Amino acid sequence: MPIVRRKTRKVIVGDREHGFVGIGGDAPVALQTMTSTYTYDIDATVKQINALHQGGADMVRVAVPDKRDTVALKEILKQVRVPLIADVHFHYERALEAIEAGIHKIRLNPGNIKDRPKVEKVIAACRERKIPIRVGANEGGIVERQDKGQRAEEKSALEQDYQGQMTAIMVEKLEEYLRIFADSDFYDVVLSAKSVDPEIVLSAYRECSHRFDFPLHLGVTHAGPPETGRIRSVVALGALLAQGIGDTIRISYAADPIHEVEDGKELLQVLGLRLRTEPELIACPTCGRIEIDLISMMAEVRRRLKQIDVPVKVAVMGCVVNGPGEAEGSDVAVFAGKHKGVIYVSNNEGVAEQVATVPEAEILDRLFEEVHKFADRVRRGEARLKNQKVEIKPPDPIGELGSGWGKIKKDGIALPVMR
Ligand code: SF4
Numbered sequence: 001m002p003i004v005r006r007k008t009r010k011v012i013v014g015d016r017e018h019g020f021v022g023i024g025g026d027a028p029v030a031l032q033t034m035t036s037t038y039t040y041d042i043d044a045t046v047k048q049i050n051a052l053h054q055g056g057a058d059m060v061r062v063a064v065p066d067k068r069d070t071v072a073l074k075e076i077l078k079q080v081r082v083p084l085i086a087d088v089h090f091h092y093e094r095a096l097e098a099i100e101a102g103i104h105k106i107r108l109n110p111g112n113i114k115d116r117p118k119v120e121k122v123i124a125a126c127r128e129r130k131i132p133i134r135v136g137a138n139e140g141g142i143v144e145r146q147d148k149g150q151r152a153e154e155k156s157a158l159e160q161d162y163q164g165q166m167t168a169i170m171v172e173k174l175e176e177y178l179r180i181f182a183d184s185d186f187y188d189v190v191l192s193a194k195s196v197d198p199e200i201v202l203s204a205y206r207e208c209s210h211r212f213d214f215p216l217h218l219g220v221t222h223a224g225p226p227e228t229g230r231i232r233s234v235v236a237l238g239a240l241l242a243q244g245i246g247d248t249i250r251i252s253y254a255a256d257p258i259h260e261v262e263d264g265k266e267l268l269q270v271l272g273l274r275l276r277t278e279p280e281l282i283a284c285p286t287c288g289r290i291e292i293d294l295i296s297m298m299a300e301v302r303r304r305l306k307q308i309d310v311p312v313k314v315a316v317m318g319c320v321v322n323g324p325g326e327a328e329g330s331d332v333a334v335f336a337g338k339h340k341g342v343i344y345v346s347n348n349e350g351v352a353e354q355v356a357t358v359p360e361a362e363i364l365d366r367l368f369e370e371v372h373k374f375a376d377r378v379r380r381g382e383a384r385l386k387n388q389k390v391e392i393k394p395p396d397p398i399g400e401l402g403s404g405w406g407k408i409k410k411d412g413i414a415l416p417v418m419r
Pocket of ligand 1: 284285286287288289290291317318319320321322
């Protein structure tokens with residue numbers, strides 16, 4: 001069953017030179033990441049942005065804590081071909097400078113840029129250049145920082161049912177902040193409500209999805225290194241995406257951001273939300289029935305698949321216990337037997353046909369002969385890879401809004417506005 005995506009408003013990020021990426025509406029879920037370089041180090045930042053774009057990122061965000069970072073943006077933009085987002089905290093002037101430099105999207109943190117006139121200045125500049133703004137609330141920054149009394153009050157409210165209370169605070173703060181946008185009649189907005197706790201991420205985004213029709217940027221913040229952050233991220237983002245919630249994702253790791261792109265891409269591909277562009281390898285976990293050194297064979301298959309530019313699905317199985325039924329989920333499959341391999345290839349009806357039985361020493365070469373033949377058939381339009389289709393359904397009537405909010409219809413979508 002394809003995932004039915006919840007319909008949201010759509011914002012466009014980019015320009016002719018850097019390409020356009022849609023977020024929300026009928027656009028596919030966009031993959032983004034963030035550089036780990038100092039943005040003022042132009043060469044290092046350009047190198048990383050280009051590697052991330054090459055790796056599959058649809059958009060790349062950069063930090064701009066200082067003026068020297070926004071000054072560098074002009075040169076960086078000349079040397080990359082992917083839309084860029086400026087991550088702005090504390091100083092609204094950085095947003096104005098980034099907009100002036102030609103940035104394609106701004107991220108504002110409601111936790112540290114709160115002053116209405118300042119936010120209005122950023123909104124006005126974005127409106128003039130048709131630049132969307134992400135309002136990005138994070139659990140860590142959402143509870144009052146400066147006012148100790150208010151902070152203590154907000155913290156004490158969290159003692160019981162921490163997750164539920166935190167979700168309520170995050171959504172309430174977002175709603176409060178969005179009034180500035182509604183008053184300015186500015187709706188090119190993307191929302192995020194991140195936490196390190198997957199349970200809060202799930203409840204916060206479900207609540208945002210229920211209340212607002214703005215597209216949602218999903219993420220688990222400071223998830224840790226890939227080894228531990230992977231599960232934390234995938235459990236939350238995977239569950240939301242499978243429910244049709246989420247229009248762009250960023251997986252955050254304490255590591256080279258290329259791993260964020262690799263894992264984000266894989267997550268979208270396994271959910272059928274992004275067309276696979278490279279081969280996929282599936283293999284059995286091995287057990288006491290194994291008839292071959294499958295682990296070494298799989299490593300070699302993986303290495304050779306890097307040369308294939310068609311998203312062929314290849315299965316490597318340690319024995320014939322599940323037979324052709326298992327092979328039907330793949331395009332080309334090998335089942336090991338005693339010192340031999342049985343090779344299956346999917347025919348035009350998607351049914352696995354046995355094409356050869358070869359001695360163990362010849363398995364790899366014969367398998368790749370079939371993989372190349374199958375890839376050629378795909379290129380000639382004679383064989384079809386599995387179709388991936390994503391449905392987008394109109395939104396449910398949006399849920400109860402906070403006091404002072406009403407709903408209007410804009411472009412056919414219910415949109416919360418301040419009464
Ligand atoms: S395919 Fe065979 S060897 Fe592999 S896990 Fe299944 S039963 Fe075990």
